Amino acid sequence: MRVADLIHPFKSTETPPPQTLGAFIRWSLSGAWPMIFVAAFFSASAGAMEAGTAWILGRVIDVATQGGPEGFLSGSNLWVILGGAAFFMLLRPVFFGMSALSNNYVVMPNITPLVLAKLNRWTLGQSVTYFDDDFAGRIAQKQMQTSNAMASVVSETISAIVFALASLVGSLLLLGSIHPLVMMPFIGWLIVYFLLIRWYLPRIRLRSGARAGARAMVSGQVVDTITNIKTVKLFAHSAFEDQAARTAMVDLRERSLEFGSLSAAFRFILMVLAGVLPVLLMGATLLLWRSDIATAGDIVAAGAVSIRISQMTGWVSFTLMGLYANIGEVENGMKTLAKRDRVEDAPAAKELKVGQGQIAFDHVSFAYGRDIGGVSDVDLVIHPGEKLGIVGASGAGKSTLVSLLLRLYDGEKGAIRIDGQDVSQVTQDSLRRQIGMVTQETAMFNRSARDNILYGRPDASEDQMIAAAKKAEAHEFILSLQDAHGRTGYDAHLGERGVKLSGGQRQRIALARAILKDAPILVLDEATSALDSEVEASIQTALHRVMEGKTVLAIAHRLSTLSEMDRIVVLDQGRIVESGTHDALLDQSGLYARFWHRQSGGFIQAEAAE
Numbered sequence: 001m002r003v004a005d006l007i008h009p010f011k012s013t014e015t016p017p018p019q020t021l022g023a024f025i026r027w028s029l030s031g032a033w034p035m036i037f038v039a040a041f042f043s044a045s046a047g048a049m050e051a052g053t054a055w056i057l058g059r060v061i062d063v064a065t066q067g068g069p070e071g072f073l074s075g076s077n078l079w080v081i082l083g084g085a086a087f088f089m090l091l092r093p094v095f096f097g098m099s100a101l102s103n104n105y106v107v108m109p110n111i112t113p114l115v116l117a118k119l120n121r122w123t124l125g126q127s128v129t130y131f132d133d134d135f136a137g138r139i140a141q142k143q144m145q146t147s148n149a150m151a152s153v154v155s156e157t158i159s160a161i162v163f164a165l166a167s168l169v170g171s172l173l174l175l176g177s178i179h180p181l182v183m184m185p186f187i188g189w190l191i192v193y194f195l196l197i198r199w200y201l202p203r204i205r206l207r208s209g210a211r212a213g214a215r216a217m218v219s220g221q222v223v224d225t226i227t228n229i230k231t232v233k234l235f236a237h238s239a240f241e242d243q244a245a246r247t248a249m250v251d252l253r254e255r256s257l258e259f260g261s262l263s264a265a266f267r268f269i270l271m272v273l274a275g276v277l278p279v280l281l282m283g284a285t286l287l288l289w290r291s292d293i294a295t296a297g298d299i300v301a302a303g304a305v306s307i308r309i310s311q312m313t314g315w316v317s318f319t320l321m322g323l324y325a326n327i328g329e330v331e332n333g334m335k336t337l338a339k340r341d342r343v344e345d346a347p348a349a350k351e352l353k354v355g356q357g358q359i360a361f362d363h364v365s366f367a368y369g370r371d372i373g374g375v376s377d378v379d380l381v382i383h384p385g386e387k388l389g390i391v392g393a394s395g396a397g398k399s400t401l402v403s404l405l406l407r408l409y410d411g412e413k414g415a416i417r418i419d420g421q422d423v424s425q426v427t428q429d430s431l432r433r434q435i436g437m438v439t440q441e442t443a444m445f446n447r448s449a450r451d452n453i454l455y456g457r458p459d460a461s462e463d464q465m466i467a468a469a470k471k472a473e474a475h476e477f478i479l480s481l482q483d484a485h486g487r488t489g490y491d492a493h494l495g496e497r498g499v500k501l502s503g504g505q506r507q508r509i510a511l512a513r514a515i516l517k518d519a520p521i522l523v524l525d526e527a528t529s530a531l532d533s534e535v536e537a538s539i540q541t542a543l544h545r546v547m548e549g550k551t552v553l554a555i556a557h558r559l560s561t562l563s564e565m566d567r568i569v570v571l572d573q574g575r576i577v578e579s580g581t582h583d584a585l586l587d588q589s590g591l592y593a594r595f596w597h598r599q600s601g602g603f604i605q606a607e608a609a610e
Contacts, residue, residue, distance in 0.1 A: 003101070007032045007110040010117045017122055017338040021327070024334045028115045028150055032107065036154060039102035040162045046099045047163035049092050050308055051170030055177075056087055058301030103158050111154050116147035119337050128408050130341040137223025139336070141216045146333030149212075149326040156326070160319035164312055171305045175281070178298045179288050185280040193273060193313070200266040201324045207259040208328030214252040216332075221248045227496070263321050267314070274313035281306035343410055345427050352426040354434045356384035356419055357520045357551035359405065364414035366404055367574075374400045376574040378414070387552040389562035391592060392571035398555045401571070402523055405553070407431055418521070436519035436550075440526030442510040444498025449478050450490040452498075452509055456517035465516060466490075471545060472512035477505055515546045522547060524554040559596055568592065 011031040175182045285302040288294035359382040367374040375397040469475040481492035570578035585592040
C-alpha cells in the first residue's frame with residue numbers, strides 16, 4: 001500500500017452533515033484524523049526546532065568567545081560542534097522532510113476528494129424541491145468551494161498554525177533559559193498579538209463568507225444563463241442577462257472590497273507589531289549582558305529568535321487570514337449543503353418485490369404543504385397489466401400523482417401500495433428500479449448515445465442495447481450521429497441535456513432507455529408530445545410492444561394517444577371526477593367529452609377545464 005493511501009479518500013458515512021461549524025468540520029474529515037494528527041506532530045517538531053536552531057547558534061558563539069580561536073576546536077568543544085552539525089545536517093532535514101511528506105503527499109491530496117465525495121453523496125439524496133429552489137451551478141460551486149476550502153484549512157493549520165505555535169512555545173522556553181526577565185516583554189507582545197487576532201479574524205471570517213456567497217451567486221447566474229442560451233437568443237435578451245450577471249458581479253466586487261480593506265489593515269498593524277519584537281527582546285538581553293547575567297551567545301539566540309518570529313508574523317498573519325477566509329467559505333457552504341430537504345427511507349425499509357404490478361392509491365392527498373394544488377383524496381386501483389390513461393387540464397394533479405408513486409414526495413394523507421407493499425416502507429432505489437419512465441422533458445447526459453441508453457440498465461450487453469434502440473426507432477439516426485470530436489454513431493456525445501438532438505430524437509433515446517430497463521411498471525408522462533404525428537405513428541408499434549405485460553400509467557394532452565387505453569381517469573382540481581374507457585367517457589358527455597371535442601390538433605385547450 002502506498003503511503004498516500006493511508007487516508008481512504010472515498011470513505012462513506014451514514015450520518016448526515018451537522019449544521020454547526022465545528023461538528024461539520026469533524027464530520028467532513030472523519031476518516032482522515034489519524035494522519036492529520038501525524039502530520040501535525042511532524043509540523044510541531046519542525047516548528048520547535050526553530051528555537052533549537054537559535055539555541056545552538058548561541059552555544060557556538062559562547063564556546064567561540066570563551067575559548068578564542070586557538071581553543072575553539074578543543075576536545076571540550078567537540079560535542080557542541082558535532083551536535084550542531086548533526087542537528088543541521090540530519091535531524092532538522094528529517095523532521096522538515098517528514099512534515100512536508102505527511103502534509104503535502106498524504107493529507108492534502110486526499111482531503112478534497114474525501115470531503116467532496118461526502119458532500120456529493122449527501123446532495124444526491126436531497127429531494128427534488130431542494131434542486132428546484134436553487135441554481136444547479138451554485139450547488140456545484142458550493143460543493144467544490146467547500147471541499148477546496150476545507151483542504152486549505154487543514155493544510156494551513158498543519159503547516160502554519162501548528163508550526164508557529166510550536167515555535168512560540170520553543171522560543172518561550174529558550175528565552176526563559178536565558179533569564180525570566182527576557183520572557184516578560186515577549187509574553188506582553190504575545191498578548192497584544194493574540195488580542196489583535198481575536199478582534200480581526202472573526203470579522204475576516206464573516207466577510208469571507210459573504211464574499212463566498214456572492215461568488216457562488218455569480219456562478220449560479222452565469223450557469224443558468226448558459227444552460228438556457230437558446231432561449232436567451234430567441235428572445236434577444238443578451239443585454240438583459242448581461243445586466244443580471246453584472247448585478248451579481250457588482251455585489252461580489254463590493255464584498256471583495258470589504259474583505260480586502262479589513263485584511264489590509266490587519267496585515268499592516270501586525271507588521272508594525274512584528275518590528276517591535278526584535279527591539280524588545282534584543283534590548284532586554286543586552287541589558288542583562290551589561291549586568292553580566294547574559295552571554296554574547298544569549299544575545300545571538302534572542303536576536304535570532306526575535307527576527308525569526310518577526311518574519312514569521314507576516315507569514316502567519318497572511319495564513320491566518322486565508323485560514324479564516326476558508327473557514328468562512330466552509331461555513332457558507334455548510335448552510336447550503338447541510339440542509340435536510342430529503343425524502344428518507346424508513347428505518348426498516350425493505351426491497352420492493354413486484355410480482356404482478358398492481359398499484360393502489362388509497363385516499364391519497366398531497367398539496368405541497370399548501371392549502372390548494374396537488375391531489376386530494378385520490379382512491380384508485382390499477383390492476384396488474386392494466387393500461388391506464390390519466391387526463392386533466394394543467395394543474396389538475398396528473399404529474400403530482402406520478403411523483404407520489406415514484407416517492408419524489410411523501411404523501412400527506414393516505415397510502416400508495418404496489419402489490420400490497422406500502423411505497424413509504426420500501427427503499428426508494430428499489431421502488432424506482434421497478435418503474436420505467438419516459439417524460440415530456442427528456443433528460444440527456446452529455447455522454448455518448450450508448451451511455452444514455454445504458455442508463456436504463458448499465459449491465460446490459462451491446463446487443464441488448466442496440467435491440468432496445470431499434471425497438472424505439474432510434475437505431476438509424478444514432479448511426480448517423482457525429483460530434484465535434486469526430487466520435488460517431490453510438491460513441492457520439494449528445495451535448496449538454498441532449499441539445500444536439502431534435503425533440504423527437506431525444507424522446508426515442510429515452511424510450512430506448514425505458515425499453516432496456518424493462519421494468520414491470522411503465523409511466524409515460526407526455527411521452528410523445530415532442531413528436532410530430534408522422535414520427536409518433538412510426539413508434540406506436542414500439543410503444544405497444546414495450547407496454548405488453550406491464551402496468552402502464554400514461555399521461556397525455558393528446559387524447560388520441562389514450563384512446564386504446566384499458567381505462568382512462570379524468571382529474572379535475574386534484575380529484576378523480578370520471579373513470580372509464582374512451583368510448584364510455586364520450587357517451588357520458590362529461591369533462592372528458594368536452595376535452596375531446598375542444599381539441600385542436602389533439603391538445604386540450606387551456607379553457608377546457610372551465
